[in-house]
Amino acid sequence: MIKTTIAEVHKYVDQEVKLGAWVANKRSSGKIAFLQLRDGTGFIQGVIVKSDVPEELFQTAKSLTQETSLFVIGIVQKDERSPIGYELLVNGIEVIHRAVDYPITPKEHGTEFLMDHRHLWLRSRRQHAVMKIRNEIIRATYEFFNDNGFVKVDPPILTGSAPEGTTELFATKYFDEDAYLSQSGQLYMEAAAMALGRVFSFGPTFRAEKSKTRRHLIEFWMIEPEMAFVEFAENLTVQEDYVAYIVQSVLKNCPIELKTLGRDTTKLEKITAPFPRITYDDAIECLHEKGFNDIQWGDDFGAPHETAIAEDYEKPVFITHFPTSLKPFYMQPDPNRADVVLCADLIAPEGYGEIIGGSERVYDEELLKSRLQEHHLELSAYKWYLELRQYGSVPHSGFGLGLERTVAWISGVEHVRETIPFPRLLNRLYP
Numbered sequence: 547m548i549k550t551t552i553a554e555v556h557k558y559v560d561q562e563v564k565l566g567a568w569v570a571n572k573r574s575s576g577k578i579a580f581l582q583l584r585d586g587t588g589f590i591q592g593v594i595v596k597s598d599v600p601e602e603l604f605q606t607a608k609s610l611t612q613e614t615s616l617f618v619i620g621i622v623q624k625d626e627r628s629p630i631g632y633e634l635l636v637n638g639i640e641v642i643h644r645a646v647d648y649p650i651t652p653k654e655h656g657t658e659f660l661m662d663h664r665h666l667w668l669r670s671r672r673q674h675a676v677m678k679i680r681n682e683i684i685r686a687t688y689e690f691f692n693d694n695g696f697v698k699v700d701p702p703i704l705t706g707s708a709p710e711g712t713t714e715l716f717a718t719k720y721f722d723e724d725a726y727l728s729q730s731g732q733l734y735m736e737a738a739a740m741a742l743g744r745v746f747s748f749g750p751t752f753r754a755e756k757s758k759t760r761r762h763l764i765e766f767w768m769i770e771p772e773m774a775f776v777e778f779a780e781n782l783t784v785q786e787d788y789v790a791y792i793v794q795s796v797l798k799n800c801p802i803e804l805k806t807l808g809r810d811t812t813k814l815e816k817i818t819a820p821f822p823r824i825t826y827d828d829a830i831e832c833l834h835e836k837g838f839n840d841i842q843w844g845d846d847f848g849a850p851h852e853t854a855i856a857e858d859y860e861k862p863v864f865i866t867h868f869p870t871s872l873k874p875f876y877m878q879p880d881p882n883r884a885d886v887v888l889c890a891d892l893i894a895p896e897g898y899g900e901i902i903g904g905s906e907r908v909y910d911e912e913l914l915k916s917r918l919q920e921h922h923l924e925l926s927a928y929k930w931y932l933e934l935r936q937y938g939s940v941p942h943s944g945f946g947l948g949l950e951r952t953v954a955w956i957s958g959v960e961h962v963r964e965t966i967p968f969p970r971l972l973n974r975l976y977p
Contacts, residue, residue, distance in 0.1 A: 553587035613645040675803035686795035701731030735772035772944035781943035875917035898955035904945025911935035
């Protein structure tokens with residue numbers, strides 16, 4: 547007996563196999579029962595023909611309840627109507643555990659109900675597809691950076707200082723000291739870049755931001771590369787190459803998942819480097835032309851502004867050279883214009899907003915000191931960070947990509963709460 551998974555059944559056409567699975571759904575007529583089976587690797591239809599199996603087996607199949615777990619035995623057959631191209635002609639069922647009154651049925655459920663049952667909602671086809679796309683983006687991320695000479699470094703989650711101030715940080719006690727949950731690993735990645743050249747991190751970050759928008763999570767995951775001897779223009783090139791790479795990887799390796807979600811893949815096929823670039827000045831002018839007369843130079847962009855800017859482009863668009871007053875202390879000023887910094891936000895198309903923020907970093911010690919003071923940050927807390935500018939300082943750049951917003955954009959789902967297994971929202975810490 548060949549024991550396999552749904553993802554591997556294509557290897558065993560016309561052979562008998564054994565699968566461990568759950569019943570996602572079922573329907574039956576007088577002569578045939580159809581089981582929608584899932585095993586974590588995918589979904590497949592099991593067909594039981596009454597005339598071909600013992601009566602007891604057919605009745606067992608008809609009595610199966612949603613999410614009952616079982617071992618199923620059958621012959622793998624090609625079926626062009628199937629999303630995966632195969633179905634299973636079942637000739638044996640061994641029930642492991644019979645589920646009773648499974649709460650998430652094929653009918654419509656409200657969002658709050660589904661979020662309360664997130665531990666079960668993950669089993670649905672749609673959520674399975676989103677998680678598989680998330681996994682592919684993570685896999686492609688490691689592949690891209692490993693292939694391009696980056697070293698994976700893991701910055702701490704508990705920190706004694708903040709890269710962007712403490713107003714949106716979760717404070718905690720580290721024995722008798724104040725500490726914070728990290729909002730970014732960037733400062734530590736700069737230190738790693740001075741040791742290893744090109745580095746990247748991938749880990750959870752936290753923002754105590756009381757926002758309820760479809761783009762915000764309290765806990766989310768960031769990919770944060772940092773590169774020594776890399777200036778602003780080269781930083782943008784790395785970003786667009788990386789984003790194009792992960793999009794094309796999802797197109798190649800997740801066609802079933804994209805189809806399950808009803809994603810228009812023709813839009814994703816256009817995501818190739820290079821990406822368009824406009825300055826903050828250009829963006830303000832664009833918004834004025836679109837009727838956003840309330841926003842003035844020096845104001846930050848909200849979701850409606852980003853959406854309005856992005857609608858002119860089929861690819862993600864870089865907005866560069868933001869006002870110095872809007873950005874954190876570590877961003878390098880434009881040498882030709884002190885009121886803006888060498889930074890860029892990458893705005894995804896289709897209304898998904900900013901997915902990357904990046905910049906060239908300040909690498910002059912005295913300038914960094916003055917910037918810290920302007921932001922009312924204690925120099926003593928950043929002593930180690932300043933020392934990076936004392937011992938062989940070099941131009942360097944980096945960026946941070948928010949994984950959940952990127953998953954939402956590529957998969958085409960509306961809200962980031964569906965793009966992380968167990969979302970942490972303003973009023974949700976369960977399950």
